[in-house]
Amino acid sequence: MPDSFQTIQSIGSKALLDKLSGFDSFKNSEVVKGIGDDAAVITKSKSSCTLLSTDTYVEGVDFDPTYTPFQHLGYKIVSAGVSDIYAMNGKPVSMLINLAGPNKMSVQMIEYLYKGIYAAGKEHNVELVGGDLKANHANLVVSISVQGEVNKKALTYRAGAGEGDAICVTGDLGGALAGLRILMREKKHWKEHGDESIQPELGDYQFVVKRQLIPEARKDLIETFKEHNVVPTSMIDLTKGLVHDVNELADASELGAQIYQAAIPIAIETRQVADEMQEDVDRYALFGGEDFELMFTLPEKKVEQFVKHFNDFVVIGRMIDREEGLKLQTAEGDIISFDELS
Known part of the structure; x- marks a missing residue:
């Protein structure tokens, strides 16, 4: 009997990938x-x-x-x-x-x-x-x-972080989603008016629109790592939102993670868009994706040394014991699990 019909959406892309990679294949x-x-x-x-x-x-x-x-x-x-x-x-x-x-x-x-x-x-x-x-x-x-x-000595995986390592991110987060929200709003306005001559007013939103349409991959961080012989213990690029990618990093390293909400870097331009849309800007950073920043882990002592050579990153949390799970410390000091954020 064939397996019952399952939609891809019902199991998610990660579970599908696990199924596809689970076949007995040539190594x-x-x-x-x-x-x-x-x-x-x-x-x-x-x-x-x-x-x-x-x-x-x-x-x-x-x-x-x-x-x-x-x-x-x-x-x-x-x-x-x-x-x-x-x-x-x-x-x-x-x-x-x-x-x-x-x-x-x-x-x-x-x-x-x-x-x-x-x-x-x-x-x-x-x-x-x-x-x-x-x-x-x-x-x-x-x-x-x-x-x-x-x-080979510089090769960095998602796995490899140690308990107590600092979780660091480059640049700022949520800008790509803010740009997308502006572009979608302008498209809706254009469709409602039905006038192809209407041009969107994007002058005040150049920063976030650029973050969506022309993102910059962080070559500068990798060059600085090489120049100063620094190898992170783990690394991932931020493409699916902070919550998802922290989960990937922690899962690969068989650890938990605690993120400090107040430390998440968000540009003022992104905050302004969220305010205008009457939306929670922290959700832009936590779930937005497509920022193409890099998240990496380093022992705290190495962070103190590295910041002297590269300053476009911040520490947003630390790796903790796996049994403690994935947690967010809110700006008010409350501790909540990632499951409560969705």
């Missing part, structure tokens, strides 16, 4: 790490490894062409791809782009998409070395595969 001795981290790790030489990562963007699911310029989309796709390599403490080297586009797209649109791809490639020293172009009947689908490299 290659050169593969150091397969499914389960930001990038796969393959032995390259005695001292270095190759890193491989891939992302797919689907029109109507991952981006809306109504408010996403194709040049920005190209840049964002590359930022997402190289961010996975940086999350392993590696250096991106080359990329492949696969594109399936509908006939409603013009040659000029595709040219703009690739202008963004090449601009981001130049920013991160990544060469576009190939890919595939196909027709698609409905929506635009773009996928990117990035190849990178890392010294």
Whole structure:
């Protein structure tokens, strides 16, 4: 008898991935790490490894062409791809782009998409070395595969944090969701008025809109790690919201985590959008995603040393015993579990 029908939504993407990776498959001795981290790790030489990562963007699911310029989309796709390599403490080297586009797209649109791809490639020293172009009947689908490299001594996984390690994040959080909220509001206004000549008023929202449309992967952090011979105990890029990604980091390291709400870095521009929308700005940071900042762990003594070389990060919590679970200390001092946040 076949298994009863299950929707993907009913089990979630993580459970589906666990099912797919649970099959008896061929194992290659050169593969150091397969499914389960930001990038796969393959032995390259005695001292270095190759890193491989891939992302797919689907029109109507991952981006809306109504408010996403194709040049920005190209840049964002590359930022997402190289961010996975940086999350392993590696250096991106080359990329492949696969594109399936509908006939409603013009040659000029595709040219703009690739202008963004090449601009981001130049920013991160990544060469576009190939890919595939196909027709698609409905929506635009773009996928990117990035190849990178890392010294074995510098290689950093999601696993590896120790109890008591400080949890650190770069930049600020929630800005990408704030930008998305503004863009969605402007689209709604445009649809309600039905006038294609209406242009959105985004002058006061440039910071958050840029955080959504043209995110910057944190090459600067990885370069500083290398320059000062610092290797984090664990690391992940922030793509699905702080709560989700802290959970991933803690689970991989078989630990719990305590986050300090008052320490979460949120830009004033993000707070202003949340106030305007009459929404909780902390939820932007906790659940927003797509900030493409890096979260890493270090022993407290190393944090004190590293801050002398790189100051665009803050300590937002610490790793604790697994039995204590995942907790948030509110600004008022109350302790609540992550389960209470959803």
